[in-house]
Amino acid sequence: MGEVKKHETPLMDDLKSGPWPSFVDDIYNYAEKKKKQACFDIMGQMELSYKNRETHWKHGGIVGVFGYGGGVIGRYSDQQEMFPSIWAFHTVRVNQPAAKWYHSSALRKLCDMWDHRGSGIVNFHGSTGDIILLGTVTEQLEYIFYDLGHQLKMDLGGSGSNLRTPECCMGMSRCEWSCIDTQDIIYELTMAFQDELHRPAFPYKFKIKVSGCPNDCVAAIARSDFSVIGTWRDKIKIDQDAVRAYVGGELKPNAGAHSDRDWGPFDIKKEVIDLCPTKCMFWDEGQKKLYINDAECNRCMHCINVMPEALWPGDDRGAVILMGAKAPILDGAQLSTVIIPFMKLEPPYDNLKNLLYKVWDYWMEHGKNRERLGETIQRIGLNRFIVDVLGLKPLPQHVKEPRSNPYIFWKEEEVEGGWTRDVAEFRKRHPA
Amino acid sequence: MSERPERPDPIYSQPYDPTLAEKLYNPQKPMENRVTDIGPPHYWQFLPPVIQRNYGKWKSHEILQPGVIKYKSQTGEVVYAVRCGTPRLESTDYVREICEIADKYCDGYVRWTTRNNVEFHVTDEEKLRALLEDLKGRKMPGGSYKYPVGGTGASVTNIVHTQGWIHCHTPATDASGVVKAIMDELFEYFQSHKLPAQVRLALACCLNMCGAVHCSDIAVVGIHRKPPLVEDERLEKVCEIPLVIASCPLGAIKPATVEVGGEKRKSVRVNVDRCMFCGNCYTMCPAMPISDGEGDGLALVVGGKVSNRITPPTFSKVVIPFIPNEPPRWPTTVKWIKKILEIYSQNARKYERVGDWIQRIGWERFFELTDIPFTWHLIDDYRLAYDTYRTSVHFKFTSHVETVTEFE
Numbered sequence: 152m153g154e155v156k157k158h159e160t161p162l163m164d165d166l167k168s169g170p171w172p173s174f175v176d177d178i179y180n181y182a183e184k185k186k187k188q189a190c191f192d193i194m195g196q197m198e199l200s201y202k203n204r205e206t207h208w209k210h211g212g213i214v215g216v217f218g219y220g221g222g223v224i225g226r227y228s229d230q231q232e233m234f235p236s237i238w239a240f241h242t243v244r245v246n247q248p249a250a251k252w253y254h255s256s257a258l259r260k261l262c263d264m265w266d267h268r269g270s271g272i273v274n275f276h277g278s279t280g281d282i283i284l285l286g287t288v289t290e291q292l293e294y295i296f297y298d299l300g301h302q303l304k305m306d307l308g309g310s311g312s313n314l315r316t317p318e319c320c321m322g323m324s325r326c327e328w329s330c331i332d333t334q335d336i337i338y339e340l341t342m343a344f345q346d347e348l349h350r351p352a353f354p355y356k357f358k359i360k361v362s363g364c365p366n367d368c369v370a371a372i373a374r375s376d377f378s379v380i381g382t383w384r385d386k387i388k389i390d391q392d393a394v395r396a397y398v399g400g401e402l403k404p405n406a407g408a409h410s411d412r413d414w415g416p417f418d419i420k421k422e423v424i425d426l427c428p429t430k431c432m433f434w435d436e437g438q439k440k441l442y443i444n445d446a447e448c449n450r451c452m453h454c455i456n457v458m459p460e461a462l463w464p465g466d467d468r469g470a471v472i473l474m475g476a477k478a479p480i481l482d483g484a485q486l487s488t489v490i491i492p493f494m495k496l497e498p499p500y501d502n503l504k505n506l507l508y509k510v511w512d513y514w515m516e517h518g519k520n521r522e523r524l525g526e527t528i529q530r531i532g533l534n535r536f537i538v539d540v541l542g543l544k545p546l547p548q549h550v551k552e553p554r555s556n557p558y559i560f561w562k563e564e565e566v567e568g569g570w571t572r573d574v575a576e577f578r579k580r581h582p583a
Numbered sequence: 584m585s586e587r588p589e590r591p592d593p594i595y596s597q598p599y600d601p602t603l604a605e606k607l608y609n610p611q612k613p614m615e616n617r618v619t620d621i622g623p624p625h626y627w628q629f630l631p632p633v634i635q636r637n638y639g640k641w642k643s644h645e646i647l648q649p650g651v652i653k654y655k656s657q658t659g660e661v662v663y664a665v666r667c668g669t670p671r672l673e674s675t676d677y678v679r680e681i682c683e684i685a686d687k688y689c690d691g692y693v694r695w696t697t698r699n700n701v702e703f704h705v706t707d708e709e710k711l712r713a714l715l716e717d718l719k720g721r722k723m724p725g726g727s728y729k730y731p732v733g734g735t736g737a738s739v740t741n742i743v744h745t746q747g748w749i750h751c752h753t754p755a756t757d758a759s760g761v762v763k764a765i766m767d768e769l770f771e772y773f774q775s776h777k778l779p780a781q782v783r784l785a786l787a788c789c790l791n792m793c794g795a796v797h798c799s800d801i802a803v804v805g806i807h808r809k810p811p812l813v814e815d816e817r818l819e820k821v822c823e824i825p826l827v828i829a830s831c832p833l834g835a836i837k838p839a840t841v842e843v844g845g846e847k848r849k850s851v852r853v854n855v856d857r858c859m860f861c862g863n864c865y866t867m868c869p870a871m872p873i874s875d876g877e878g879d880g881l882a883l884v885v886g887g888k889v890s891n892r893i894t895p896p897t898f899s900k901v902v903i904p905f906i907p908n909e910p911p912r913w914p915t916t917v918k919w920i921k922k923i924l925e926i927y928s929q930n931a932r933k934y935e936r937v938g939d940w941i942q943r944i945g946w947e948r949f950f951e952l953t954d955i956p957f958t959w960h961l962i963d964d965y966r967l968a969y970d971t972y973r974t975s976v977h978f979k980f981t982s983h984v985e986t987v988t989e990f991e
């Protein structure tokens with residue numbers, strides 16, 4: 152590699168100081184060591200953006216690998232003369248292993264590949280979950296794909312109007328509250344839906360995320376068209392000795408999450424019983440015993456979060472299936488809405504796959520171009536989506552409250568005698 | 584259940600061959616040697632043996648100090664997870680250094696969290712101490728920590744964020760630089776447990792919001808404030824006019840025939856009074872650029888959350904409609920975020936998330952306590968705006984209310 156051309160970047164350099172890890176320092180370090188022109192140029196172009204307060208990337212650009220409709224985002228600089236080595240700076244999305252566990256042997260090999268074929272700049276991870284490899288040229292794309300498939304046993308993630316890379320919380324690998332095997336579910340679904348992931352055939356993007364409990368650490372309810380959230384429907388498990396240990400101050404509430412401030416001694420009444428949203432808990436001071444009226448619990452996780460040594464989700468475990476979340480573009484943001492209050496999830500998760508196929512069949516036929524599932528549901532009505540499309544029973548769990556207007560679209564078959572009437576007959580009873 | 588490979592695939596211990604792909608890929612016959620649809624590597628091979636042994640058997644956990652969580656299994660085994668912040672935008676060398684640490688203390692295993700933190704796992708306290716000592720000493724040349732430990736419990740953990748000026752074509756602000764500026768200022772909250780509850784920050788550099796910013800305790804959103812430009816010479820050639828028209832959620836775009844250099848061209852016109860600067864037209868049509876150094880900037884939204892704990896998940900609400908871009912350190916944005924965080928910290932009760940606290944005291948009190956000016960921009964006039972009107976006489980007389988005596 153020949154001489155590299157460096158750019159003056161006083162504004163970027165300012166971001167080297169301060170305690171938080173500096174990406175500027177890191178990228179420059181790497182650029183110097185590897186003599187990477189692309190890294191100097193990207194810093195140079197960012198400096199220009201910092202000066203102008205505008206981006207210097209051209210609009211889009213369609214590139215990809217043979218046979219796939221996504222996984223690569225095309226990107227071209229609008230300062231080709233000043234920054235020739237980043238004239239093309241495409242992004243490659245690589246499907247992450249479920250819950251983002253790795254072994255260094257795999258990571259190192261991926262890094263070696265990216266040093267050789269790209270800028271050496273990465274995101275661990277993109278907000279959908281993929282490993283993001285930032286910055287390569289069109290000619291390298293097929294080789295990158297071959298390296299991924301042959302040497303790394305990895306594959307591209309989703310982009311465009313298709314299934315996006317599914318993602319989950321760490322679930323059973325480390326969390327005692329996971330009511331479902333989030334990683335296995337995500338792996339199974341990702342493998343089952345490779346075609347949907349790689350070849351856009353949907354009206355718009357479609358995201359699946361799986362959290363093991365209502366804490367929803369992967370933000371499924373806010374970010375995915377299809378949200379799976381683990382839950383249970385029997386009783387919260389209680390270890391009364393441990394509850395007494397919390398009350399006695401031997402155990403730290405909320406696993407020690409509040410350790411750097413004096414909040415006074417733990418008060419089970421104030422901190423648990425009174426904060427329970429359904430007021431279904433009772434602490435018997437005399438007996439030193441905790442009672443939960445489980446039928447009234449809405450499984451918010453608060454008491455379990457506060458006393459992790461004493462309380463656990465019950466044993467009859469499954470998941471709530473919700474659908475329709477999306478970011479604000481265009482009609483405003485939506486959270487997912489409950490569709491199936493309780494579904495058992497056991498390998499190979501055929502019930503879940505069948506549900507997804509049913510939703511996709513309908514959405515692919517009736518969804519408008521660039522209409523997210525949540526918008527389709529709103530357009531046709533949640534009631535029709537649940538009853539007519541999915542063939543499910545309408546339940547009070549589907550709504551926060553029933554409608555307040557009586558503007559109901561009655562169906563003809565529901566009305567005695569139907570809608571065909573004879574006006575002459577009417578006038579016989581009611582002369583005009 | 585899918586078959587579980589016990590150990591990392593042996594292919595990973597073979598060195599990378601930079602010449603192999605050139606031998607396998609034949610542009611004339613693209614199907615030759617093509618491996619497709621293999622999906623991600625199986626997760627099980629990357630789980631440390633202690634995690635494999637205790638998968639689904641965890642009993643409880645305890646945060647020993649900010650950034651260090653001890654997990655106890657029903658089998659009696661324990662594992663310590665050490666959580667470190669990362670810049671997310673980083674070099675392969677940064678990832679290699681993570682590998683080196685993982686090799687030294689964790690038999691090579693490592694994991695990333697949803698919020699761009701990296702986690703190392705050890706099984707004995709001695710290794711834990713050594714690991715923490717080691718991490719503390721790793722710094723960038725400019726002095727920043729490479730792997731600061733924290734982000735657990737009642738802290739500000741790492742910021743979920745998007746691409747910004749390093750990679751995207753629609754941003755109204757940068758991402759990584761703003762995040763760095765914010766986290767430098769809030770660093771003590773990353774490394775301590777002194778807040779009333781966890782505070783989740785997020786940043787999206789435009790309204791597309793790649794990231795869950797719309798449900799965060801405090802979040803930054805890039806916004807445009809000038810209507811798109813219309814490049815009459817190019818538009819017809821590079822855009823599908825009906826799609827452009829349909830892309831506008833407010834029907835602000837109309838077809839038009841214009842004259843360019845004496846020639847009639849098909850183009851569009853934007854009714855600027857209807858435009859809400861969402862940028863969706865530019866997403867559909869490169870001949871309608873919207874970015875502008877003066878027009879673009881940031882909005883702050885607060886009070887959202889994802890967890891179902893105590894109260895249901897909620898959207899964040901706009902509290903500051905616009906702050907100009909001030910690279911490289913965005914001082915005004917950082918100042919307001921810190922102020923909101925600290926007022927919250929002083930006033931909220933234990934376990935109260937930012938949004939729960941505001942619900943209890945009322946938005947009018949929130950604006951009074953934080954000194955954030957309340958302007959007309961904050962009153963919703965988009966779809967479903969009615970849901971946000973105050974349709975009761977339940978409010979507090981904060982300093983905002985002037986008694987009306989005369990009214991002309």
Ligand code: HEM
Nearest residue numbers: 277278279280281374478480751752791792793794795866
């Ligand atoms: C051309 C510009 C764009 C770039 C460079 C870009 C880049 C990205 C990247 C790298 C991710 C993370 C992907 C992953 O983890 O797999 C992402 C996610 C996302 N993008 Fe974009 N994106 C662009 C345009 C858009 C548009 C036009 C929309 C919406 C209309 C959008 C909405 C989102 C959302 C909602 C997410 C993920 C949110 C989540 O899963 O939490 N992006 N984007």
Ligand code: HEM
Nearest residue numbers: 326366367368369370456696697698699700740889890892
């Ligand atoms: C056993 C207890 C818990 C474990 C092991 C756990 C684990 C995690 C982990 C590893 C993350 C990713 C963290 C990061 O990226 O920095 C996370 C994120 C999160 N956790 Fe938890 N968590 C626990 C309890 C809770 C509790 C009690 C709540 C809520 C009250 C909660 C809500 C969340 C939320 C909302 C996120 C962020 C999701 C996102 O926006 O990406 N978690 N959790």
Ligand code: SF4
Nearest residue numbers: 320326329363364368
């Ligand atoms: S969502 Fe629940 S099960 Fe999953 S990591 Fe978070 S707390 Fe654990």
Ligand code: SF4
Nearest residue numbers: 427448449451452454
């Ligand atoms: S999980 Fe929530 S609703 Fe259920 S008992 Fe505990 S605090 Fe109450």
Ligand code: SF4
Nearest residue numbers: 746751754788789793
């Ligand atoms: S939030 Fe907007 S500007 Fe930022 S990366 Fe996503 S699409 Fe691009």
Ligand code: SF4
Nearest residue numbers: 831858859861862864
């Ligand atoms: S920016 Fe949005 S509102 Fe304005 S013209 Fe474009 S699409 Fe319409």
